[in-house]
Amino acid sequence: MKEIVFATNNKHKLEEVRKIADGRLQILSLSDINCHEDIEETGTTLEANALIKAKYVKDNYGYDCFADDTGLEVEALAGLPGVYSSRYAGEACRPADNMNKLLNVLKHTDNRKARFRTVIALISNSKEHYFEGIINGEITLDQKGNAGFGYDPIFKPDGYNQTFAELGDDVKNSISHRALATQKLMKFLLKD
Numbered sequence: 001m002k003e004i005v006f007a008t009n010n011k012h013k014l015e016e017v018r019k020i021a022d023g024r025l026q027i028l029s030l031s032d033i034n035c036h037e038d039i040e041e042t043g044t045t046l047e048a049n050a051l052i053k054a055k056y057v058k059d060n061y062g063y064d065c066f067a068d069d070t071g072l073e074v075e076a077l078a079g080l081p082g083v084y085s086s087r088y089a090g091e092a093c094r095p096a097d098n099m100n101k102l103l104n105v106l107k108h109t110d111n112r113k114a115r116f117r118t119v120i121a122l123i124s125n126s127k128e129h130y131f132e133g134i135i136n137g138e139i140t141l142d143q144k145g146n147a148g149f150g151y152d153p154i155f156k157p158d159g160y161n162q163t164f165a166e167l168g169d170d171v172k173n174s175i176s177h178r179a180l181a182t183q184k185l186m187k188f189l190l191k192d
């Protein structure tokens with residue numbers, strides 16, 4: 001079976017992508033290849049940061065690799081927090097801090113439209129490839145649900161009445177930004 005490294009330190013992402021891949025690829029984690037460094041994300045776009053993570057592994061460990069960079073893009077905030085989603089409330093903040101800040105900022109705003117956008121950068125046979133996944137939805141008025149991670153308790157995908165954190169992993173993994181990008185990646189990797 002084809003073996004590939006997923007350059008992430010986020011165990012939720014790893015779990016989601018392994019579930020979506022459903023055994024069709026052998027996905028190695030950073031700890032599987034003994035990579036324990038913190039890869040600094042210095043880019044200003046999702047594409048740039050995804051590539052930085054994938055390239056770090058290729059250059060230092062030699063493995064073909066992919067990485068995911070994801071942002072929550074809020075229409076009323078001109079696409080922010082976007083690439084800055086993980087540190088929206090400051091460096092080393094918790095998901096709850098990020099969510100509270102966003103709910104506060106949007107307190108008096110009627111337009112709550114938002115989307116999650118994932119960009120996967122793949123380095124395979126020394127070439128770079130990108131795969132994008134987007135899901136549209138809205139930011140709820142408060143946090144609901146316990147499943148998932150990050151901003152899931154305040155994101156309600158269009159066509160549903162519950163947040164990702166209420167809908168749970170099976171629903172999220174069938175419609176999410178990451179699911180769409182990962183399906184495109186799988187199609188590419190398994191085509192031959």
Ligand code: ITT
Binds near residue numbers: 095
């Ligand atoms: P790696 O860079 O190690 O992959 P990370 O958690 O730093 O992990 P990102 O930079 O892509 O990943 O994440 C940006 C932020 O968006 C971070 O706060 C996540 O919690 C959040 N996020 C990413 N994917 C999400 C998802 O599917 N649902 C909810 N929040 C998500």
